[in-house]
Amino acid sequence: MDSCPWIEFYIASNPPLRPSGVKQVMTWEQNQRILEILYEPQVPWFKVMTHNLWQAEVTDMIKGCLSKFIDECRVADRALGYATSELRLDIMSSPHAMPWAALLTSQEDYGRALDNYRYPAAMQALSYKQTWTGLVMEKGYTFERLTKLPDGWHHLGFPDSFEGLGPLLDCDMSHNLGGTMLYLGSNAGEHAITKAVAILDNLLQCALTISDHKHHLIYNESEGKTKFVYKYLSQIGLLQTTYATSQDMKTEYRLLRSAVTIRTATKRKDGWKSDSTSYPCKGGIEPKKTKSFSVFNGYRYKSKEASAISNLFKKAEVLILQDQQATQQGPNVDLLTACEGGSSSPGMGTASTDGISHTTLLKTTITSRFSPRFPTRHASNDSLKSENLICFDEDINIDCSRGQLSSKQQQSLLDDCAPIELMELIPLSSTSTTLPLESTQNDNQSLPSSHMASPLPPGDCSMEKTIHSSGRPRVDTEIARSLEERIKSLASMMQFAPGHATVRLKFGRFYIVNFAAEQVDVTSDFNGPFSGPFRRMANLLDDLEDATPSGHLRFSTVLSTIGPDADAIAGTSTPIPMWTKPVIEIILRVTCNFKGETFFVEINADTFDYTCQGPVIELGSVLVHCPQHPWDIKVCGDSSKNLDMSVLHRVFGQIIVNSLHINPVPNGITALELTANEKLGLVIEGVAICHVAKYSSTNTMDSNLSVVMTQKLSPGDTRDNRRQWSVFKRQGDYNPKMWFEAYLTSSRMEKIMQENSGLSIGGRSSWSSEDLSSQGLFFSLYGPALKMIGSLDKIGHYNDNGQSNDGGLTFGNSLAEEDARKGPVRFW
Structure with a gap:
């Protein structure tokens, strides 16, 4: 909503930073102007949350930090295999930056080294953490829309708000300002995170199926x-x-x-x-x-x-008494980013950043982007209709495969000068160092199925x-x-x-x-x-x-x-x-x-x-x-x-x-x-x-x-x-x-x-x-x-x-019209 004063945007560095460089930026930028700053090594970029009045100031501060690191770098010999275009220049190693080639060959180690900078401060101490980005793949979907199912589903117990996800997922949670990414954390074990991700996948697929249905x-x-x-x-x-x-x-x-x-x-x-x-x-x-x-x-x-x-x-x-005495301790929900109406706290889905023009900070080194929205999982085809026997909506098959993306890709959210291989680093979910890579949402080696299947009844x-x-x-x-x-x-x-x-x-x-x-x-x-x-x-x-x-x-x-x-x-x-x-x-x-x-x-x-x-x-x-x-x-x-x-x-x-x-x-x-x-x-x-x-x-x-x-x-x-x-x-x-x-x-x-x-x-x-x-x-x-x-x-x-x-005929008014006619008689 326009009433939310907070804004979330992304700043990518070209070339990527070493853990020491990320630490330097995170240390330098601990000030009252920045509400939250996280680093996402899988892209890589910084996610920054601040008041919309301070965006330019915060951007300049981070620009200054990154500029110092870039000044340390020496351009690598083009014989390393990169194209001759100036947009494909790479660097030699430096204290705070690293070559793209080194990043592409050590993605797992790179993510593990930066684990402490990927999650909100309240979740740093948790042993198991993961980022779920399923909503990023679906145009127009936020947690607000994910939980806005028809009433019948809520009567069965499906959550009707972001807070309602807490007891269901049984994990610590926090989300980005756009309401498209969820940070999960738990000390209960890897299985708790895996289960929560599977539940989220199923809730999303359920919502997509409902929205695509014709009645x-x-x-x-x-x-x-x-x-x-x-x-x-x-x-x-x-x-x-x-x-x-x-x-x-x-x-x-x-x-x-x-x-x-x-x-x-x-x-x-x-x-x-x-x-x-x-x-x-x-x-x-x-x-x-x-x-x-x-x-x-x-x-x-x-x-x-x-x-x-x-x-x-x-x-x-006895059963009723036990039920009354039972207490359920729900997971802690991080409300740091919650925003309702004109509250000064940022909130999920309240400050939409989609469609806002991007601001380039440096021509070839630093780029600022707003909240990410990756290509949709499947393109929606307009159904063809006919006057013959029936409506010929033959193209309504719902494609649930995660690997099939729309053929029309959205504008890249990365630096224009980043190597093209960097796009391959963008996952649907990122996992903390304590979780194996197989548990990531987009990995073919993840859950055998995103189903939370129950066994058939006995017999x-x-x-x-x-x-x-x-x-x-x-x-x-x-x-x-x-x-x-x-x-x-x-x-x-x-x-x-x-x-x-x-x-x-x-x-x-x-x-x-x-x-x-x-x-x-x-x-x-x-x-x-x-x-x-x-x-x-x-x-x-x-x-x-x-x-x-x-x-x-x-x-x-x-x-x-x-x-x-x-x-x-x-x-x-x-x-x-x-x-x-x-x-x-x-x-x-x-x-x-x-x-x-x-x-x-x-x-x-x-x-x-x-x-x-x-x-x-x-x-x-x-x-x-x-x-x-x-x-x-x-x-x-x-x-x-x-x-x-x-x-x-x-x-x-x-x-x-x-x-x-x-x-x-x-x-x-x-x-x-x-x-x-x-x-x-x-x-x-x-x-x-x-x-x-x-x-x-x-x-x-x-x-x-x-x-x-x-x-x-x-x-x-x-x-x-x-x-x-x-x-x-x-x-x-x-x-x-x-x-x-x-x-x-x-x-x-x-x-x-x-x-x-x-x-x-x-x-x-x-x-x-x-x-x-x-x-x-x-x-x-x-x-x-x-x-x-x-x-x-x-x-x-x-x-x-x-x-x-x-x-044969009954001319009637609607209830609103009928009730309105019961008011005082007016002449004109």
Whole structure:
């Protein structure tokens, strides 16, 4: 920021200095004008931090020191092999300077001798030190941007600030003013530094993958020229059949009244005309008055008596007390360079030095540069877009290799007169003398992989054994190829997601809230006064990508509230079924809260085994808009914390299971009981029964369709520290108590991604998205989905959220406009 008064710049000396010369400069320049001066022998140059008002003065001081050393030097005979150009002159040895040739033949010894001058003073005494410069290779990246991930990643525990890196890296830290270099130090051992560097590498690669990801595609089945328009849900009959999914239902349904979605427009003789298809709403129907989901006909719940929980309470009390008494000593974070607002302390990323013109101090001997920014690791290619079937973003492959640099190199940051071989000395990270050179970030002999990989769960095979040798299905359409690449990008970011990580394809309805009314097509006439605007596919996709971070895009996964629709989703009555007879599972999902944090205990209703996990968080997605159908497709990368690794949460789960009492009736569960004792601070906030029917595809390898019926239970009164939970007597309108969802999964991909359950923050799984793609596991998701989407057109006609289509149009204001109109009336 401009408000930061500190500046950081680099001064290189030609020829390079001996350790004695570096020591002399560091000794001479210990004054109040210089906040910090370090020497980086791998370039070599001095990194100087001072007040921007003192830059010229400090530069002159260092210039004077270096000039004295240069005056001692005698030009070497040109027969040493250097070019005849005066810019390639070398010197004979002198007390404070050394020839370039000597430096190039003894880089390791040179760095070791200057180790004490490479790190901030507070880190000098640490035994193991290293400089991480991964951000230098990425244009525009600082620690501020590195930690500014989407909120979902922060909910999983990823650091949201530079200070948050401290507990994760468990090292002493300090950074440069530009926020692109990190100095690491530790007395714990070399492994601590190696682990910290691997975590930083993974965090950076995670951030790059997220930033490169594209979220939207359009599935256009029309032939010929097609454009697209936004229409109100009420225009096409979808307002009343769309269930909003939000904790603030009242506000969400206000927004839903003026929500829009995407429809197609075709070229006619008289101009462009939007699709006038309207979907019928047949009004709500109570689930009890229609057939149930046939898969669960005749299912009998097991009865269960409650058992003792007193000993579990005592065990939990001990664990809670131990947790309260435990103290975590975080690593010391060097805040010397921290700067916020107008503070006089310099800070990370607050005084950007990129783009400032360089100042040459001496014509041939000394050069001053601002904060370094090396060439990017990969060049970004603008995606080509087309109006045909789909957006042809075929060039979005993410190249993660560290050795591949952009072909367009930035201006050299070194002296113009330095030998060209000096460029080879610039590493991605520099290591202290106590670390072997193999541990440097850019060395091919460094970590075998930058993954912080966790072993597969017991019983799981290696990656090679888990994925069979079956070939990848042929992908021969533009929509399939683009979707394959999008999902591959999504899976790449899921490599870094700890916990119960999944990639699933969900069916649902897309809509946008708070949309400008003038952008909506509200007429079916040719080129009428309220028609259009008609958008090309490329422009529409750009608009959707820009709108994704706004929070105005919605996707409702509630397909229906009646059993016959659930049977129709699976196509059980079709002549040639796509799916085999399902495997069924009943899960009791108990929503709990402890110290303000929500978690879930999921209990198998047949075995009473249970698992504990945090809320499911969407980390990324690929939304396939289907503008010729009432439903859309969304491939989601989700994760939730694996709380089975927490002893306390496992005890909580056992308390709930032991307290569970079920007395089933012939047609299902009327009520069940659970503990209501909140002595530990554990609160049960809700209970739902999830009926899962999992089908296998008859013609697509490893593809599974899950149709899920979720039934909320109503809490009763508390008696003797127990509460009864019973089925709601009425379905409800805007907030249904029972509903159906459907999603597609790949069994093998789910098994492979179980590795993530043992992953830590900053780790990386051993599987790769390329492995999954090459085995056709992504096709297992979207292949059947593209065939199914048309068969879902009649699903949800009996949905009723209590809204009204009002004859087809709902003109609404945004919430801001609506609230503004409640103010005093003004006349003019």
